[in-house]
Amino acid sequence: MENKTDFQYPHTFVLLGASGDLAKKKIYPTLWYLFRDHLLPKNTKFIGYARTKQTVAEVKEKTIKYMKVRPGEEETLKAFWDANDYVAGSYDKRIDYELLNQEISKHEKGPLANRIFYLAVPPTVFEDVTINIRNACIALKGYSRVIIEKPFGRDDESSEKLSDHLARLFKEEQIYRIDHYLGKEMVQNLMTIRFANQIFSPSWNRENIASVLISFKEPFGTEGRGGYFDSFGILRDVMQNHLLQILSLVAMEKPVTLNPNDIRDEKVKVLRHIKPIELKDILVGQYVGNPDGKGEETQGYLDDPTVPKDSVTPTYALAAVYINNSRWEGVPFILRCGKALNERKAEVRIQYKDVPGDIFEGETKRNELVIRVQPGEALYLKLMCKSPGMKFDLMETELDLTYSLRYKETDVPDAYERLILDVFTGTQMHFVRNDELKEAWRIFTPVLKQLENERFKPVPYVYGSRGPPEADERLAQYDFKYSGSYKWQKPTLG
Ligand SMILES: NC(=O)C1=CN([C@@H]2O[C@H](COP(=O)(O)OP(=O)(O)OC[C@H]3O[C@@H](n4cnc5c(N)ncnc54)[C@H](OP(=O)(O)O)[C@@H]3O)[C@@H](O)[C@H]2O)C=CC1
Numbered sequence: 001m002e003n004k005t006d007f008q009y010p011h012t013f014v015l016l017g018a019s020g021d022l023a024k025k026k027i028y029p030t031l032w033y034l035f036r037d038h039l040l041p042k043n044t045k046f047i048g049y050a051r052t053k054q055t056v057a058e059v060k061e062k063t064i065k066y067m068k069v070r071p072g073e074e075e076t077l078k079a080f081w082d083a084n085d086y087v088a089g090s091y092d093k094r095i096d097y098e099l100l101n102q103e104i105s106k107h108e109k110g111p112l113a114n115r116i117f118y119l120a121v122p123p124t125v126f127e128d129v130t131i132n133i134r135n136a137c138i139a140l141k142g143y144s145r146v147i148i149e150k151p152f153g154r155d156d157e158s159s160e161k162l163s164d165h166l167a168r169l170f171k172e173e174q175i176y177r178i179d180h181y182l183g184k185e186m187v188q189n190l191m192t193i194r195f196a197n198q199i200f201s202p203s204w205n206r207e208n209i210a211s212v213l214i215s216f217k218e219p220f221g222t223e224g225r226g227g228y229f230d231s232f233g234i235l236r237d238v239m240q241n242h243l244l245q246i247l248s249l250v251a252m253e254k255p256v257t258l259n260p261n262d263i264r265d266e267k268v269k270v271l272r273h274i275k276p277i278e279l280k281d282i283l284v285g286q287y288v289g290n291p292d293g294k295g296e297e298t299q300g301y302l303d304d305p306t307v308p309k310d311s312v313t314p315t316y317a318l319a320a321v322y323i324n325n326s327r328w329e330g331v332p333f334i335l336r337c338g339k340a341l342n343e344r345k346a347e348v349r350i351q352y353k354d355v356p357g358d359i360f361e362g363e364t365k366r367n368e369l370v371i372r373v374q375p376g377e378a379l380y381l382k383l384m385c386k387s388p389g390m391k392f393d394l395m396e397t398e399l400d401l402t403y404s405l406r407y408k409e410t411d412v413p414d415a416y417e418r419l420i421l422d423v424f425t426g427t428q429m430h431f432v433r434n435d436e437l438k439e440a441w442r443i444f445t446p447v448l449k450q451l452e453n454e455r456f457k458p459v460p461y462v463y464g465s466r467g468p469p470e471a472d473e474r475l476a477q478y479d480f481k482y483s484g485s486y487k488w489q490k491p492t493l494g
């Protein structure tokens with residue numbers, strides 16, 4: 001019953017875990033934007049499902065502050081809430097899902113009707129929910145697609161168990177594993193930058209590139225919600241998924257076609273060339289309060305009341321990953337992520353090698369191609385020029401594509417909007433395939449186990465800093481050169 005994506009037929013989007021944080025802050029607002037922009041099938045119904053007994057009006061009351069509503073959109077908003085329903089039920093009793101099924105069926109007039117199930121539920125109820133969907137709620141006259149959110153296990157074994165469980169219930173083409181970084185504009189742009197530009201393709205290799213730095217930084221800590229985080233840590237929360245996904249798009253070979261499976265075949269292939277990360281190639285950190293800071297900044301990770309006082313969970317990590325193939329052998333891919341740092345930033349830095357046979361008396365700096373994912377999408381290439389005017393001095397400058405300046409009229413959609421729309425259209429290009437996940441855990445599980453078994457002590461770094469001072473030494477060790485001499489002149493609007 002796959003591939004019946006015809007938008008004229010009824011579609012039902014069931015949001016399981018509708019009373020939770022993700023639903024409230026992300027999924028309901030996303031559904032609203034897609035509905036508002038007429039991107040969904042006309043006849044789409046939304047059904048929230050959770051244990052909490054509440055009405056649609058109550059769901060609306062809780063979620064409305066997270067939804068942007070522009071003047072003049074009030075009627076469309078009313079139509080959105082009219083298309084919503086809510087069913088209260090347990091996660092583990094089949095009878096409740098049979099009632100949910102009856103509710104969905106009411107809306108499914110005609111020969112064809114499709115169903116999408118979004119699992120915004122904690123991992124503890126994941127198995128029950130999927131079994132009950134399979135047993136009581138599968139579409140009889142259309143497709144059923146299931147969207148799942150991480151964590152996809154916590155190591156190779158638990159992830160495989162989960163994958164086997166899902167494989168017994170659904171076909172791979174029914175499963176949409178969300179890594180929301182794959183929905184971000186500049187992450188989706190990576191393939192275009194690489195494979196639609198002859199200028200980059202020939203130099204994208206070990207002959208020209210010294211190192212690749214992929215960073216994620218957040219300026220806030222766990223803020224009293226460290227309970228979940230503490231059992232996962234930054235390696236599982238960000239590095240094993242978001243950063244590794246970016247790495248595979250930066251490093252993979254050109255796919256045969258743009259077919260999702262051709263792309264994912266290449267992503268898996270490049271991951272298979274990576275050996276498990278070794279302890280010597282990883283630096284882990286944990287933030288401490290900043291005595292000179294304000295409010296939250298004064299609180300270290302261990303001050304969070306939901307975190308065990310002796311926790312050794314990393315809130316920062318830097319790891320060097322090597323790809324053992326002819327394109328990349330010897331080039332460090334540095335993955336770096338952390339919470340409670342000095343800024344919010346996600347970016348990729350492709351740092352080119354020093355110019356051989358330099359005739360400029362050591363003045364030349366390395367070229368760097370920066371793909372800034374957030375905030376403020378941008379692509380810029382740092383390069384050397386003659387300083388303008390009579391002088392013959394060298395100058396560091398850039399070719400700069402800042403999205404907010406170049407594409408003033410274009411709204412960059414949120415990652416979840418793209419991804420949920422992809423599920424309606426049946427495009428799996430930006431979702432994680434089972435074998436990608438398996439490879440990701442193969443690379444990370446040994447070092448995670450070693451860190452945990454040895455209760456490896458993370459190095460402290462101050463809330464609001466750039467991370468542990470040792471991290472810059474590591475960057476230098478992995479052939480990422482920072483000169484500190486580059487100055488960017490922000491273009492003025494107009
Ligand atoms: N289109 C645009 O919007 C453009 C914006 N810019 C902006 O100009 C500014 C400078 O450009 P940028 O590309 O960052 O170039 P820089 O070479 O100045 O800085 C690169 C990065 O190096 C890191 N760094 C700082 N100190 C050290 C150190 N001691 N050792 C190693 N790394 C260090 C910092 O990031 P970290 O703390 O993460 O390590 C810094 O952001 C940035 O704010 C950038 O966003 C520049 C060009 C275009």
Ligand SMILES: O=C1O[C@H](COP(=O)(O)O)[C@@H](O)[C@H](O)[C@H]1O
Pocket residue numbers: 180218237238346
């Ligand atoms: O998956 C996660 O991502 C968020 C950061 O997402 P972003 O889109 O705001 O960059 C992070 O805060 C969270 O810890 C992690 O689980």
